[in-house]
Amino acid sequence: MEEKRKQLRIGLAGLGNVGTGVYKNLLKNQDLLSERTGTTLVVTKIAVRDINRKRDIEVPKELITSNWNELIEDPDIDVIVELIGGVDEAFKLISGALNANKAVVTGNKAVLAERGKELIELSEKQNAPLYCEAAVAGGIPIIKAVKEALIGNRIGSIYGIINGTSNYILTRMNSGGIEFSEALAEATEKGYAEADPSLDINGWDAGHKAIILGWLSYGQWLRTEEVSVIGIEDISLDDVAFADDLGYEIKLLGVIRQAKNDERIEVRVSPNLIPKDHILSSVDGVFNAVAVHGDVVGETLFYGSGAGQDATSSAVISDLADAAENINNRVGCTGFVPKGEFGTVLPLSETISQYYLRLSVADRPGVLAKIATITANHDVGILSVIQPEPESSTEHIPLVLLLHDASYGTVQAALKSILELDTVEPKHTLLRVETLEQ
């Protein structure tokens, strides 16, 4: 009698952009996956919000349900793929599945950032694995890389370009010389930005991913209020050009790292000046990249499509293959759940970096001297100064300073004093400069 071929029966919750990609690509490469894993990966039920919605792909009607509870209650389903998005309902779905001892694959960064701690604890308690490769940086296997490939390393730092929309906009501002609003319109037109791009532009899409990377690296789930998140909406073409003059490019970075000379950790997102000769600055358009520094491996970088139907489904499918292997081997949670090493979070005011400060100052002698006196009094060194020739006679001209390593609190205090000078306008831009050296 022929041995019955092993099957992994998948319940798919959500048939939006990524869900459609998962269904389509599982079918497309089913033979390949079956050959490689020894298991046939089959979607046996799909929960959708609106049964009657017209879709890009044909799905057998008998697979479809409008109630995701049916996926949880179906004893024949081995693993549930959560792609419904949002926080509250997704939390119910994932925790329900784990409580039913089913493995879960999710691509939902928001629910992990908000409630990852509870979900991972539940996963361990139930010995039902929770996979989330698709939640960070789409097709880039950064979760597997940090959890498994770099397991022998203490993570010194992670610098990630982890929002494709922002990176597209900044790339176009830099290479095309167009303003933020024009670049955003272009991104929307090309389908790179959502109809409502606010989570991309305000930095929180990257913020959620940074929280997950913080957990992977240091075993702690930071609360959203512990994470400083600044988006790219205030970056001007002038800043892009001044950065270029100074040898830098502006990128929205997720920064996850152990503070220098300190065991405390910092997790934050903001636009940063990075050196043009660093490979991260070559990451253009909608691509993502994550640079990871480990104490044993040194510098590494992982690059690819951070979003999109196909790239993200590649990540979901690799999680499904891992789930198939664990289920076949009758093993529950495997992989290496990170353990907390560092107990405390560095307050934002104590985080250290270099800074780019653009001021608008009166065009008269002595202004720079006054500003330099203030920074010196705060013990902040000046690395370089750009004071462009005014193009026409204007009352105020730009003054750009590159400031030496200092705590954010110190720089804020110095800035406050500078802005009190009657020769300095209130409008200014303060950006971090990351040398990416560790």
Place this chain on the structure above:
Amino acid sequence: MEEKRKQLRIGLAGLGNVGTGVYKNLLKNQDLLSERTGTTLVVTKIAVRDINRKRDIEVPKELITSNWNELIEDPDIDVIVELIGGVDEAFKLISGALNANKAVVTGNKAVLAERGKELIELSEKQNAPLYCEAAVAGGIPIIKAVKEALIGNRIGSIYGIINGTSNYILTRMNSGGIEFSEALAEATEKGYAEADPSLDINGWDAGHKAIILGWLSYGQWLRTEEVSVIGIEDISLDDVAFADDLGYEIKLLGVIRQAKNDERIEVRVSPNLIPKDHILSSVDGVFNAVAVHGDVVGETLFYGSGAGQDATSSAVISDLADAAENINNRVGCTGFVPKGEFGTVLPLSETISQYYLRLSVADRPGVLAKIATITANHDVGILSVIQPEPESSTEHIPLVLLLHDASYGTVQAALKSILELDTVEPKHTLLRVETLEQ
């Protein structure tokens, strides 16, 4: 009674550069690894060639033996790490360990390239896993990425900068304007090149790695005689400069891909012109990078240190963690051993790319017309031509052609006719141009 802490007992064969790194870093991060894997990773025996050799690290004398058979015969050893190098003895050691049902971790690309087929078959037969992350691209987890993270993908192509010494030399020629011999001397002085750098310079170090990547991608072990390998020794500073003028940079690439419009595969190593705006051209110095194109994920790239004691030991340690997990779960071979998809290898003469051809021609009218007639007769289009003004009156001047996509055989035939012209000198340089589009 307290539960006995799980242990993974490691027999280490070879205490050279990488072996020393493995021993040192396992000790350095032992607590971290124990916390993450639930297992204490302990080296319980070390086989070395010369017991009395002075070493950089202190190793308890009782661990050391000069006979690696003791590692195989020790029933308490779970896994053997093979870092002795070479082919014949390493083959005996690895096959002996697998026959004794021990897991094996190796960083030895030569033994895999020469005898990987037998070793993998033995591993499967014995259900004793064979791990080889450290054999390709040092600290970059490219084996895990292709085998596990990209499991849902058909691999369209892999383009790898997988020899750090060659990349250092080409980087210095490009950015420093120094000749090959001077750059090689610099690499040797800095410890980036071996005392005998021939395997780096003639391309075969990369060739071995390309064979392993070919197996990972297409399930086939190509024989060394099926792989075309060309090193960088004939690259001149003029070629580097002409490539730059044309918008390219010269890199030694391992190319593993499915031929265009064809299911046949090609595996080869040669210096290639690649576009300066592709991220691979930003990979400088001793760093390695591997660009993988999958049909689902699209373009990805993995970057890091391709060699060195610490980076390579990071890869060995991740294999040991995987071995620990499998042994704890009483599971033998896991992961996804690739299966053959494509039965045949594309002969070198049928491989297709664009080409860079530098000729030395007589400085008189009509020469280009004759050459263009020959290429047209072979149906090879010319994309661009550089004919620099001669600096002084010389009899022969360089002529650089960029040729359209054509098979290697066709270009060789056209070149043969061109070199028969009495206005063309025999000395020439023919390099491939990779657009890296797929």
